[in-house]
Amino acid sequence: MRPDSHQQKGPKLMRLLMFTAMISSMSAGMFNVVLPQISQEFHLSIAEVSWLSTAYSLIYAFGTVTYGKLSDRFQLKSLLTFGLILFAVGSLIGLISQTFWVALLGRCLQSAGASAIPALAMMIPIRYYAPEKRGSAIAMMAVGLALGSALAPVFAAGMTSVASWRWLFFPSLLVLVLLPFYRRHLEYEPKNNVTAFDWLGGLLLALTVSTLLFGITNHILWYLALSAVALILFILRIRTAREAFIQPRLFRSFNYTTALVLGFLINCIGMALYFLTPILLSDVYHLESAWIGFAMVPAAIVSSMLGRKGGKLADKKGNTYLFTIASSSLIFCFILLSIFVGISPLWISLFLIFGNVGQSFMLVAMSNFVSTTLPKDQAGVGMGLFSMIGFISQGVAAGMYSIVSASGAPMNWNPLHLGIDSALYSNVYLVLAVLYVGILMFFQMKFRTKKPSAGLEHMAKQT
Numbered sequence: 001m002r003p004d005s006h007q008q009k010g011p012k013l014m015r016l017l018m019f020t021a022m023i024s025s026m027s028a029g030m031f032n033v034v035l036p037q038i039s040q041e042f043h044l045s046i047a048e049v050s051w052l053s054t055a056y057s058l059i060y061a062f063g064t065v066t067y068g069k070l071s072d073r074f075q076l077k078s079l080l081t082f083g084l085i086l087f088a089v090g091s092l093i094g095l096i097s098q099t100f101w102v103a104l105l106g107r108c109l110q111s112a113g114a115s116a117i118p119a120l121a122m123m124i125p126i127r128y129y130a131p132e133k134r135g136s137a138i139a140m141m142a143v144g145l146a147l148g149s150a151l152a153p154v155f156a157a158g159m160t161s162v163a164s165w166r167w168l169f170f171p172s173l174l175v176l177v178l179l180p181f182y183r184r185h186l187e188y189e190p191k192n193n194v195t196a197f198d199w200l201g202g203l204l205l206a207l208t209v210s211t212l213l214f215g216i217t218n219h220i221l222w223y224l225a226l227s228a229v230a231l232i233l234f235i236l237r238i239r240t241a242r243e244a245f246i247q248p249r250l251f252r253s254f255n256y257t258t259a260l261v262l263g264f265l266i267n268c269i270g271m272a273l274y275f276l277t278p279i280l281l282s283d284v285y286h287l288e289s290a291w292i293g294f295a296m297v298p299a300a301i302v303s304s305m306l307g308r309k310g311g312k313l314a315d316k317k318g319n320t321y322l323f324t325i326a327s328s329s330l331i332f333c334f335i336l337l338s339i340f341v342g343i344s345p346l347w348i349s350l351f352l353i354f355g356n357v358g359q360s361f362m363l364v365a366m367s368n369f370v371s372t373t374l375p376k377d378q379a380g381v382g383m384g385l386f387s388m389i390g391f392i393s394q395g396v397a398a399g400m401y402s403i404v405s406a407s408g409a410p411m412n413w414n415p416l417h418l419g420i421d422s423a424l425y426s427n428v429y430l431v432l433a434v435l436y437v438g439i440l441m442f443f444q445m446k447f448r449t450k451k452p453s454a455g456l457e458h459m460a461k462q463t
Contacts, residue, residue: 009128009185009186009187010124010125010128010129010137011137012181012185013124013128013182013185013186014124014125014137014140014141015140016178016181016182016185017117017121017124017140017141017144018140018141018143018144019144019178020084020117020121020144020175020178021117021118021121021141021144021145021148022144022145022147022148022151023148023171023172023174023175024087024114024117024118024148024172025144025145025146025147025148025149025152026148026151026152026155026171027091027110027114027148027168027169027171027172028056028060028114028148028152029148029149029152029153029156030152030153030155030156030168031052031053031056031107031156031165031168032053033152033153033156033157033160033293034156034160034165034168035049035050035052035053037160037165038052038100038103038165041165042099042100044100048100049100051104052103052104052107054213054214054217055104055107055108055111056107056108056110056111057111057213057391057394057395058111058209058210058213058214059108059111059112059115060111060114060115060391061115061209061210061213061388061391061392061395062115062205062206062209062210062388063111063112063114063115063116063119064115064118064119064384064387064388064391065119065205065246065381065384065385065387065388066115066119066202066384067079067083067115067116067119067120067380067384068119068120068122068123068380068381068382068383068384068385068387069197069202069245069246069380069381069384070380071119071120071123071380071384072377072378072379072380072381073197075186075188075189076120076123076124076127076186076189077182077183077186077187077188079116079120080116080120080182080186081179081182081183082113082116083113083114083115083116083117083120084113084116084175084176084178084179084182085113085176085179086109086112086113087109087110087113087114087116087172087175088113088172088173088175088176089109089113090105090106090107090108090109090110090111090112090113090172091106091110091169091170091172091173092106092169092173093105093106093109094106094107094110094166094169095166095167095169095170095173096166097166103166106169110169110172114172118141118387119380119383119384119387121141122138122141122367122371122383122384122386122387123379123380123383124137125137125138125371126371126374126379126383127189131371131372132315133315134314134315134368134371135310135311135312135313135314135315135319135322135364135365135368136308136311136312136314136315137311138311138314138363138364138367138368138371139307139308139309139310139311139312139314139364140307140308140311141363141367142303142307142310142311142360142363142364143304143307143308143360145360145363146300146301146303146304146307146356146360147300147301147304149274149300150297150300150301150304153292153293153294153296153297154293154294154297155168155171156168156293157293196243197243198237198238198241198243198244198245200237200241201234201237201238201241201244201245201246202245204230204233204234204237205234205245205246207226207227207230208227208230208231208234209227209388209392211223211224211226211227211230212224212227212392212395212396213392213395215227216395216396216398216399217395217398217399219399219403245381246381246385247378247381249378250374250378250381250382250385253373253374255369255372255373255447256370256373256374256382258446259366259369259370259373259386260385260386260389262366262439262442262443263366263370263386263389263390263393264389264390264392264393264396265393265435265439266362266366266393266439267389267390267393267394267397268393268394268396268397268400269330269397269432269435269436269439270330270355270359270362271393271394271397271398271401272334272397272401272428272429272432273299273333273352273355273356273359274296275394275397275398275401275402276401276404276405276425276428277296277348277352278292278296279401279402279405280341280348280422280425281295281345281348283405284341284342284421284422284425285345285348287345295345295348295349295352296349296352298349298350298352298353299349299352299353299355299356299357300356302353302356302357303353303356303357303359303360304360306357306360306361307360307361307364310322310325310326310360310361310364310365311364311368313325313361314364314365314368319365319368319369319447320443320444320447322361322364322365322368323362323365323366323369323440323443324440324444325358325361326358326359326360326361326362326365327358327362327436327439327440327443328358328440329354329355329357329358329361330354330355330358330359330362330436331433331436331437331440332354332358333351333352333354333355333358334355334429334430334432334433334436335429335430335433336351336354337351337355337425337426337429338414338416338417338426338427338429338430338433339414339416339417339426340417341417341419341422341425341426341429342417342418342419342421342422342426366386367383367386369447370382370383370386371383401428404424404428405424407424411423412426412427413426413427413430413431414426414427414430
């Protein structure tokens with residue numbers, strides 16, 4: 001592929017991906033708003049209809065690493081075509097569904113197709129951009145995700161007020177409009193040494209992920225035990241298979257394994273913004289679901305507006321610089337929440353802006369960082385695994401925060417916080433701020449560099 005072709009087609013592809021990521025993000029979040037309505041229509045419990053979200057998450061988590069693995073063997077054009085068509089087919093089935101089980105089938109197919117988007121969206125910056133320009137490209141993906149998060153509750157509330165909840169499947173059909181443009185701009189890439197696919201390793205990884213997430217979200221210990229057994233079998237498999245689903249040598253890179261651990265911790269902490277805060281707004285401020293959604297919209301909009309700025313900062317001043325800004329913004333957000341939780345919800349909505357912008361910048365910094373740690377022949381599965389770890393951490397964090405929110409707070413740990421009813425949330429946000437200070441100090445000690453180019457060379461030597 002010629003360098004001038006990279007320069008011309010890379011930005012076009014990322015603009016397409018930004019819109020695709022927005023639709024995918026909307027699809028993932030909209031149904032959480034209408035679960036009570038679906039429960040009433042089909043006379044099912046909330047736990048039963050929540051499978052519309054749970055099944056989506058389980059399939060999505062494993063799908064990201066699977067598409068990443070396949071991208072090392074097959075054309076991005078073919079994989080993205082398959083994923084978007086499957087996404088649209090699932091949306092059409094859900095749109096015309098008349099029973100819950102048909103709607104669930106539609107959501108499963110949606111997820112199986114949509115999981116191609118984050119995995120392959122990380123591959124396009126790697127293959128179409130030079131390392132010093134990837135930050136701006138990855139930032140466009142973050143902008144799309146932020147826009148989707150902002151629009152999801154608003155669109156769901158507006159659509160269900162005038163039409164059936166089934167019309168929430170409709171926006172996903174718009175990806176078919178984008179498909180011809182993807183096929184025009186994605187170029188052919190020669191693939192060498194195509195080997196057998198490790199289906200057993202893939203199935204063991206899928207079993208590990210699904211039982212882990214299901215055990216955490218439903219608080220069932222024997223599922224967690226089954227997940228541990230499946231993980232041991234998966235490790236044994238990749239150590240003995242000739243062509244393992246994930247090559248063990250991938251984990252010999254200090255930078256990559258560190259990024260996986262940091263990514264897990266960062267996503268667990270960041271999940272407080274999206275999972276714990278709505279509980280806070282309901283428990284302390286007694287807001288209804290619609291108002292909770294609107295309270296979180298300004299933060300999502302601002303983060304989408306500033307998302308590309310984060311990418312430019314990463315390209316110009318390096319990942320460590322952007323990581324520091326993102327961490328500082330998140331620490332500031334958690335400190336403000338810890339001190340002032342309990343005052344007007346308008347202030348909470350304002351504080352969330354710092355957190356969402358920080359989380360958006362962090363996505364760019366970590367994704368850009370990981371992309372520089374991977375050998376070319378392992379880039380697909382490496383980025384897919386990183387995306388999967390992020391999804392697993394969200395499930396772990398959701399289970400953890402649900403347990404914490406149900407417990408009491410015997411004392412107020414923050415002397416600057418004066419509330420009583422909100423002491424529990426103040427304590428949690430204070431702990432998260434302290435954890436982030438530790439993460440920032442560790443990252444700066446290990447990866448601090450004076451120039452972006454020097455940082456890339458340093459990481460390349462350790463890979």
